[in-house]
Amino acid sequence: MRHFRDELRAGGWTVDYREIDARPATLSGELRRAIRKLKPQRVRVVEPGDYRVLEALRSVCAPIEIVTDTHFLSSLADFRRHAEGRKQLRLEFFYREMRRRYGVLMDGAQPAGGEWNYDSANRGAFGKAGPGLVPAPAAFLPDHLTRQVLERVRELFARHPGQLNRFDWPVTPAQAEEALEDFLDNRLTAFGEYQDAMWTAQPYLYHSRLSVALNLKLIHPRRVITAADERYRTGQASLAAVEGFIRQILGWREYVRGIYWLHMPGYAAMNALDAHQPLPRFYWTGETDMQCLRAAIGQTLEYGYTHHIQRLMVTGLFALLLGVEPKEVHEWYLAVYVDAVEWVELPNTMGMSQFADGGIMASKPYAATGKYIQRMSNYCSGCRYDPAVSTGSKACPFTTLYWDFLLRHDELLRKNPRMTMQMRNVDRLLPGNKTAIQIQAQELRKRL
Ligand SMILES: Cc1cc2nc3c(=O)[nH]c(=O)nc-3n(C[C@H](O)[C@H](O)[C@H](O)COP(=O)(O)OP(=O)(O)OC[C@H]3O[C@@H](n4cnc5c(N)ncnc54)[C@H](O)[C@@H]3O)c2cc1C
Ligand code: SF4
Numbered sequence: 001m002r003h004f005r006d007e008l009r010a011g012g013w014t015v016d017y018r019e020i021d022a023r024p025a026t027l028s029g030e031l032r033r034a035i036r037k038l039k040p041q042r043v044r045v046v047e048p049g050d051y052r053v054l055e056a057l058r059s060v061c062a063p064i065e066i067v068t069d070t071h072f073l074s075s076l077a078d079f080r081r082h083a084e085g086r087k088q089l090r091l092e093f094f095y096r097e098m099r100r101r102y103g104v105l106m107d108g109a110q111p112a113g114g115e116w117n118y119d120s121a122n123r124g125a126f127g128k129a130g131p132g133l134v135p136a137p138a139a140f141l142p143d144h145l146t147r148q149v150l151e152r153v154r155e156l157f158a159r160h161p162g163q164l165n166r167f168d169w170p171v172t173p174a175q176a177e178e179a180l181e182d183f184l185d186n187r188l189t190a191f192g193e194y195q196d197a198m199w200t201a202q203p204y205l206y207h208s209r210l211s212v213a214l215n216l217k218l219i220h221p222r223r224v225i226t227a228a229d230e231r232y233r234t235g236q237a238s239l240a241a242v243e244g245f246i247r248q249i250l251g252w253r254e255y256v257r258g259i260y261w262l263h264m265p266g267y268a269a270m271n272a273l274d275a276h277q278p279l280p281r282f283y284w285t286g287e288t289d290m291q292c293l294r295a296a297i298g299q300t301l302e303y304g305y306t307h308h309i310q311r312l313m314v315t316g317l318f319a320l321l322l323g324v325e326p327k328e329v330h331e332w333y334l335a336v337y338v339d340a341v342e343w344v345e346l347p348n349t350m351g352m353s354q355f356a357d358g359g360i361m362a363s364k365p366y367a368a369t370g371k372y373i374q375r376m377s378n379y380c381s382g383c384r385y386d387p388a389v390s391t392g393s394k395a396c397p398f399t400t401l402y403w404d405f406l407l408r409h410d411e412l413l414r415k416n417p418r419m420t421m422q423m424r425n426v427d428r429l430l431p432g433n434k435t436a437i438q439i440q441a442q443e444l445r446k447r448l
Pocket of ligand 2: 290291292293369371373374379380381383384385386387396397398399
């Protein structure tokens with residue numbers, strides 16, 4: 001904001017910018033103050049990223065002119081039209097519509113390569129040898145202005161979780177462009193294949209680190225998509241890599257925003273699985289003997305970043321299986337990640353990760369045992385638990401809780417055709433084994 005403020009001022013604009021100070025302030029309070037001071041003829045704001053902010057703005061100023069946010073490729077009205085008359089929303093149909101609309105990865109009316117989706121080529125793991133040398137992403141040393149803000153944050157929020165000394169994010173459009181080029185040159189080719197893989201002490205692997213720049217509008221999604229498409233067209237990257245990347249931005253990113261605004265404010269209060277367990281305290285410290293959670297949470301507190309699969313299939317999965325109150329999970333994700341804005345965080349957390357929306361966002365809960373984590377990472381090799389074991393002292397808590405989750409939600413999950421295979425495996429459990437799993441899960445819940 002401060003770099004943008006200075007750029008505007010240098011361009012001759014008058015900017016009334018209020019710096020944060022120790023006094024408690026609210027956005028609505030500041031707007032009220034600004035209206036009193038500046039006596040504007042009208043107030044225009046761009047669509048905010050959060051329902052609460054929209055309400056706060058409206059409560060201060062009526063009428064207020066809300067301007068469409070042109071930093072997205074599907075407006076809220078577009079998404080509403082897409083949703084109209086559909087019993088169920090699914091990413092795939094929306095994504096195809098967006099590909100056609102913007103002519104991205106299309107050969108005439110057909111998808112490039114003949115397939116819409118190369119998801120099946122996006123699930124590679126590194127194997128025992130590990131990822132080898134991964135090119136480090138472009139890092140941006142804080143300049144004078146950023147250092148001032150970091151110092152202010154250190155003073156005002158000393159007791160908040162996380163660290164500041166790793167801050168190396170792009171903070172201007174020029175830096176965001178550099179981050180994009182760096183990703184395209186050095187990591188895009190392996191992005192698709194290793195999108196879901198995880199490795200200790202490798203926070204970024206082949207990911208782009210562009211969510212912060214995109215969410216802060218330092219770079220336009222169309223620019224990112226066009227530049228990736230170009231790499232495929234010029235033969236510099238495979239279709240599977242480029243499609244996997246573009247799907248995240250043209251598909252998921254736009255789709256979750258549509259879901260958010262279509263279902264707010266009710267969405268934030270949903271709890272379809274009736275989950276009420278408190279969030280374990282170790283989410284705020286990383287102090288746990290479960291190596292996967294220790295790594296993902298430790299990295300979160302150090303960098304303010306983990307990639308999608310760590311969020312979905314480590315921290316999110318554990319909360320889902322344990323049965324944590326979705327609101328607490330949501331508040332954690334909103335607090336700890338540098339790219340967190342409610343329009344994107346909430347549907348990912350409540351919908352995709354916790355299934356609290358009962359299937360609006362995902363067709364089934366993302367439930368798995370510790371064996372998924374073992375396949376996709378090296379976390380289990382340093383852990384005191386065994387992902388193949390569900391009861392006893394070596395039992396992996398993910399595996400125990402996975403079976404317990406299926407048993408607890410048996411009636412609901414059997415109605416879901418996509419859960420048939422998983423529920424068939426529940427039927428194969430011996431009655432004594434089921435009881436032992438449930439007792440162990442109960443003990444875990446008491447302990448955590
Ligand atoms: C529980 C949970 C919470 C999340 N909270 C946030 C959040 O607060 N802010 C946020 O930007 N993303 C969030 N995501 C989505 C995703 O994890 C991040 O966008 C991604 O990890 C950012 O890293 P990257 O830029 O290196 O992404 P890459 O893996 O390089 O992906 C490229 C871009 O695609 C977009 N993208 C990828 N996956 C998603 C998705 N599921 N939804 C929306 N956009 C996506 C992002 O803009 C990202 O920068 C969340 C996912 C989960 C499961
Ligand atoms: S054994 Fe279980 S708890 Fe340990 S790292 Fe693997 S999945 Fe995580």
